[in-house]
Amino acid sequence: MTIGGGGDSPADKRPTWVQPLMQWSTVETVKARLAGPIDHVPVEIGGLPLSNIGRQLYAWWLEARGDKPMPVSSEVSLRALVELLPYIRYLSWEDEKRLVFRIYGSALVAGSGFDFTGQNVFGPAEHAETEIDRARLRVLHEQPCGIVMIRDVYARSGKPFACEFMTLPIAPDTENGDGHARIIGTVVPCEQIAEWDVDVVFDRIQTLHRATFIDTGFGVPPASRGLGK
Numbered sequence: 001m002t003i004g005g006g007g008d009s010p011a012d013k014r015p016t017w018v019q020p021l022m023q024w025s026t027v028e029t030v031k032a033r034l035a036g037p038i039d040h041v042p043v044e045i046g047g048l049p050l051s052n053i054g055r056q057l058y059a060w061w062l063e064a065r066g067d068k069p070m071p072v073s074s075e076v077s078l079r080a081l082v083e084l085l086p087y088i089r090y091l092s093w094e095d096e097k098r099l100v101f102r103i104y105g106s107a108l109v110a111g112s113g114f115d116f117t118g119q120n121v122f123g124p125a126e127h128a129e130t131e132i133d134r135a136r137l138r139v140l141h142e143q144p145c146g147i148v149m150i151r152d153v154y155a156r157s158g159k160p161f162a163c164e165f166m167t168l169p170i171a172p173d174t175e176n177g178d179g180h181a182r183i184i185g186t187v188v189p190c191e192q193i194a195e196w197d198v199d200v201v202f203d204r205i206q207t208l209h210r211a212t213f214i215d216t217g218f219g220v221p222p223a224s225r226g227l228g229k
Contacts, residue, residue: 024192027087028052032060033080045148046212051188053087054148054166058214060084061146061168061184069144069218073182074173087188091121092180098122099137099183108187112153129208136211136227140169141181143221146214150190152207162190162209168216 030053038059043050050058060080064071081088086107091099101116109115122130136147146168152160167185172178211229213220221227 027188030056030083030087032056032084033082034059034063036063045214046210048148048150048164048210048212050148050166051164051186051190053084053186053188054164056084057081057088057166057184057186058146058168062216068171070141070169070171070216072171072173073177073180076170076182076184084186087186088184089116089187090182090184092178092182093138094120094180097134099134102182132227135225137167137183139213139221139225139227140167140183141171143213143218144169145216145218145220148210148212148214149208150210152209154206160207164188164190168214 038055041055041059041062043055061071064075064077064080076090078085085103086105088103088105089101089108090103092102094100099121101119101121104116122134136149139145140147146166149165149167150162151165153163154160165185165187167183170182170184172181208229211227213228
């Protein structure tokens with residue numbers, strides 16, 4: 001079943017069940033299923049205010065890791081994250097260069113018009129910024145730390161929309177899993193879009209405005225590495 005608006009916009013073609021997930025009131029209030037309060041979770045990182053969804057994911061991550069540097073992949077609870085899943089991207093390092101989407105949330109699919117599950121985030125044709133993008137994500141496990149990035153995504157009209165990309169590391173399960181390190185993150189528009197009624201294109205570089213690392217207790221990469229912005 002699709003929305004019966006009769007128009008040609010992306011919103012008119014979305015399944016009815018997806019529509020509430022795209023409404024700003026949902027984006028601002030959806031919560032992870034946590035055991036405790038989130039008063040200790042920062043509301044901003046390096047001067048960047050966190051979205052509700054980004055902060056909820058960070059709260060889950062802190063709770064899930066306990067006294068470890070980061071959660072292990074076997075500790076990623078879909079039950080705890082069920083309300084956030086539509087906005088989540090969960091990726092696996094298949095080797096030194098390939099980072100593959102394992103989960104690409106339904107709201108992200110509806111908002112972009114693509115399902116990237118199974119695809120390499122860096123794509124088949126690497127560009128000039130690929131190596132530094134890869135280094136930013138690899139350092140999340142090396143440090144370890146998290147990162148918040150503000151990037152533009154583009155409508156077919158060429159209009160940019162700034163989005164928050166919250167990303168956190170997940171340790172490999174070397175005993176019961178496949179041994180691959182993972183990252184988990186969310187994508188949320190920085191400002192309200194009319195029910196995400198945007199036809200997004202991915203054939204151009206997503207302009208990076210900010211890349212701020214999150215100190216999760218082990219510091220952040222030195223500025224000399226040139227990974228922040």
